[in-house]
Amino acid sequence: MSNEPIISLRNVTKRIGRKTVIDNLTFDVPQGEIFGFLGPNGAGKTTTIRMIVGLISITDGQILIKGNNIKTDFEEAIRHVGAIVENPEMYKYLSGYRNLVHYARMVPGVTKARIDEVVALVKLEDRIHDKVRKYSLGMRQRLGVAQALLHRPSLLILDEPTNGLDPEGIRELRDYLRYLTRVEGITVIVSSHLLSEMELMCDRVAILQRGKLVDVQPIDYFTHGSDTSQTYQIEVQMPEQAMAVIGQMKGIEELKRSEDGFIEVTAERELVPDILEELIKNHIRVYGVQRVRTSLEDKFLEITGGGQVV
Amino acid sequence: MYNLVLNENMKIYRRVRTWILIGLMAGFVILGNFVMWHEAKDASADDWQTQVTQEKENWNKQLQKTNLDEGLEKFYKERIAVIDYQLEHDIHPTQGTMWNGILESASLAMLITLLTIIIAGDIIASEFATGTIKLLLIRPASRLKILLSKYIAMLMFSFVLLLTLFIISFLLNGILFGFNHMGLPLIRLIDGQVVEQNMFLYLWKTYLLNGISTVMYITIAFMISSAFRSSAMAIAFSIGTLFAGNILLEVLRGYNWSKYLLFANTDLTQYLDNRPFQDGMTLSFSIGVLVVYFVVLNLISWLMFTRRDVAA
Structure with a gap:
């Protein structure tokens, strides 16, 4: 694994009107790490994630994904990112498969075989041709993961991924993220307001409070792992x-x-x-x-x- | 870009709603043509020579009147000239053939505008309403390309409706009146000269001139959809302008500046028949006004869509 960070934030600031929503965030995430954003609701987790994927403009500072500036080289930078921002909202009137075809068409090089592969990975083979309207929340979440992984991203971003998942679903997702980071070398950024979830999932955690970065520490630091x-x-x-x-x-x-x-x-x-x-x-x-x-x-x-x- | 348009088309045509709209279009064309056929059937007891001769006599009688309106007089004289030409060259008039219904159906093109507005008002706003915009915009495709693909898909949809109109009115009238007059030329009086025109060419010219106003209304719906991110508002406002626009024009006709209004220029057929909304308006003037509106509206759509944060 190279030491080059997959994503790096430099003095990232977001102001809306006079209000500073995100204040001077700076951190790097290396390859293969599961990095958590922890903070109470309204701390700026979602805003930061939206800036990373280019949905919200950056007032000051810069975000580099594999060395590409999300602001100036959007297409080159976003190519390496798969994301679910808040809930995985899909086209309900299309089948799960058609939804994946939709996103596959937007990135060059995603084949039919790759779609089938991703569908198998999230275990949706039986229901993939059903309309998304008929899916349970857990299935939609899985379809969300599938669309995020279609183009083999280097960086996977999940905003509150366990929202609305049952314990079984959460466990599955956790195992799955482990597999992705360990086997495929993907870097993952997850956000949550639940410490208990973070400690089971993340390698390192950034604590966000009122738009400011309070601390970035390995998860052990907060929870005391099994060896202490x-x-x-x-x-x-x-x-x-x-x-x-x-x-x-x-x-x-x-x-x-x-x-x-x-x-x-x-x-x-x-x-x-x-x-x-x-x-x-x-x-x-x-x-x-x-x-x-x-x-x-x-x-x-x-x-x-x-x-x-x- | 090709793939993006494919995507937009998939999102349009894999919805039941779209097929209801197309069905509605087809339904109106079928209904309208049946009514016209029913009326024509009762009237056409004699052969066409007798009929047009009667019509000519009728017009001649009207011309005897003393206090005749200038426009009417012109119209009667034109009709008489056309009838003379038809009798002389043994050319069947459109009445009683498939072409009458087909030409009349062209006025249903207004319905195309109406139905396309419904899709156009929804195509951006619904992505925001359902939250799918968040997954759509985080792909390696610039927002401009996505906007453009939606615009192209809209134009294609209005073309699908136009084809629905053309094919159904052509086939239905052909079946009802028979296809035997398919090669019939259109006889018109242009600059005092009776000329024969290709019927298909004339029909498509009418369609395309109507298409210009459709494009303008799509652009309005698109701009509102992009600016307010609300389908209901975009659809209501655009349909409102479509209907209120013409009423507004009548009220404002007296003011010279009203010729710069969009609605005064959308109907280019006013130049085909040489009756502009205000004196001094020319085809190139209208085209110029339309181009300015087109550019400004699209510029607003583009700015609103590409520059604003997606916080939904």
Whole structure:
């Protein structure tokens, strides 16, 4: 993989009237990465995405896709981009297949075989000749992914891709994005207001707040991945005895009683089943185990304004 | 560009709505021609020589009147000259042949304008209304090309309606009156001279002159569709101008500047028959005015479509 970024934003600013909607965004996304835009509703995620695909003009700064300026070399730049902006709105009176033919005609070199290939990829073979009007939301979302992938883009942009998808659909999409980045080397930009979704999907996350870039960090930074230790809250029948049992175990970094009577253990994730096993062996009844919110999550909530996240 | 037009055509002709409009066009032509045929059938008991002789006598009688309007007098004299020519050269008049219905049907070209406006008002606005514009504009095709492809598809649609009009009126009248007068020439009086003209050529000239006004109204509908991104507004406003335009002209006829209005110039047949809307207007004047309107309207469409953000 080359080090050349697939997309690079330089001091991108959008002003509407006197209001600055997007303020001085600068970041790069390298090849093969799943990059997340995280922020509450109205933070400017969709506006930024629309500027990247040329639907909205850029007031200041520039966006380069594979080195092509989206403003001055629109056709050359957009050739490498596949996108769903908000909902995948298709021509409802056409069949799914005709919709794909429509978009295939707009890019040179998309063959019939490629259309069939993409249809198979999103598992729509059985219904592709039905009118889109008859599709479920999940199927429309899949057709949306299909149209975005038709021309083998280097950069896939998905705006709130999990909106309206059931958990099964979300899981499918996630696996699918992994496949695209790992196997086909596609770069993906997704936006969401849900941290929980982002942590399962993204490699790196940019936090947007009121049009400003607050931070760009690997996702681990926000969520604490499986290899670092975290604090767990355990509710048991006999806290005193449980404390004694856990206290004898190796690898426990911290152990204390919380104010509301729970046990708080700080340890690596892999140790959690062992702790439970030990407790049960000692006939201590366990009612529940919960991961305590990390300080970083608190930080995230703080910077993004709370409530709407997680 | 070719592919873009293919796409627009696919979006037009794979909709039930479009075929209803074409069906409506066909329905009107069929209905109109049946009514005309029914009336003509009752009238044509005698052979045509007797009929035109009677008509000529009638006109001669009218000419005897003292307080005759100048325009009417001219019309009667023209008719008499044409009838004399027809009798002398044994040329069947259009009455009682397939050509009468076909020529009369040409006036249904107004319907083409009306039906095309419905599609033209919708073709840009609906992409915004349904949100499909977001997927349409993120392809390696400039907005200008997309706009142009829609415009071309519109012109093609109006041509499809014109062909519907021509083919149906031709076949239907042929079946009703018989095809035996297909080669009949059109007898007209031009500059005091009776001339024979090719009927097909005359028919298509009429069609194409009507087509100019169709193109102008498509352009208006297109501009509003692009500027306001609302189908309802584009369709209502364009049809409104189509009907109100002529009424407005009558009101404003007294003012000299009214000759610069679009509606005063869309009907170029006024020069074919030598009766311009205002004295001093010429064919080249009207063409000039039309070109200016055409350019300005399209410039607005283009600016509105290519420069504005898509935030829908």
